[in-house]
Amino acid sequence: MNGKLVTFEGSEGAGKTTALNRIISIIEPQLGNDLVTTREPGGNVISEEIRNIIVDSRNQNMDARTEALLFAAARRQHLVEKIIPALKRGQLVLCDRFVESSIAYQGAGRGIGEAAIKNLNDFATEGLKPDLTIYFDLPVEVGLERIKKYRSDEVNRLDKEKHDFYVKVHNAYDEMATRQSEQIVRIDATQTVEQVVSDVLAIIEKRVPEYFK
Numbered sequence: 001m002n003g004k005l006v007t008f009e010g011s012e013g014a015g016k017t018t019a020l021n022r023i024i025s026i027i028e029p030q031l032g033n034d035l036v037t038t039r040e041p042g043g044n045v046i047s048e049e050i051r052n053i054i055v056d057s058r059n060q061n062m063d064a065r066t067e068a069l070l071f072a073a074a075r076r077q078h079l080v081e082k083i084i085p086a087l088k089r090g091q092l093v094l095c096d097r098f099v100e101s102s103i104a105y106q107g108a109g110r111g112i113g114e115a116a117i118k119n120l121n122d123f124a125t126e127g128l129k130p131d132l133t134i135y136f137d138l139p140v141e142v143g144l145e146r147i148k149k150y151r152s153d154e155v156n157r158l159d160k161e162k163h164d165f166y167v168k169v170h171n172a173y174d175e176m177a178t179r180q181s182e183q184i185v186r187i188d189a190t191q192t193v194e195q196v197v198s199d200v201l202a203i204i205e206k207r208v209p210e211y212f213k
Contacts, residue, residue, distance in 0.1 A: 003087035007098040010136030013143030036086040039096035041074035044081040050074040064110035076124040108172035138189035
């Protein structure tokens with residue numbers, strides 16, 4: 001596969017989706033058909049249906065392992081239908097969340113354990129890893145305040161956890177960023193959106209320069 005997979009990660013309120021949308025608007029005119037953008041869970045009909053189950057506020061009684069399995073199932077279908085075909089075509093894929101989210105949220109946040117989540121997702125992905133992961137690093141309190149201020153009308157099941165849950169998620173991301181520094185690049189998400197977008201663009205252009213000649 002000649003394409004490249006770049007993923008965007010961060011805890012709630014980190015601003016990764018906002019930054020990703022701005023980046024798409026900047027580079028899409030230049031890259032055209034060489035660019036594919038998507039998200040997890042989701043990206044195709046089956047995975048989006050699984051996403052609806054995961055985020056539905058009515059499903060408060062969902063078991064942690066059920067949740068982890070649903071994420072992995074959505075990811076597998078997403079890979080088969082969208083990401084892998086794009087990589088085979090040599091395209092640049094920008095994806096909002098990937099395996100690292102499952103490790104942080106279900107592995108650490110839910111307490112299932114990193115090893116168990118990694119094994120589950122190795123099965124789902126057949127070991128496929130991103131060429132680059134951008135980690136939007138933001139203090140937990142700031143992220144939760146952003147959700148309260150800007151996303152009060154879009155709160156889903158995963159936005160309703162206790163403070164300790166988000167601390168565990170953030171700490172897990174921090175540990176992964178330190179341990180997997182060749183793959184994961186940390187961005188200071190407390191900066192303005194403009195500066196964050198500028199920083200991310202510079203990193204992407206440096207790491208996958210073949211798309212920006």
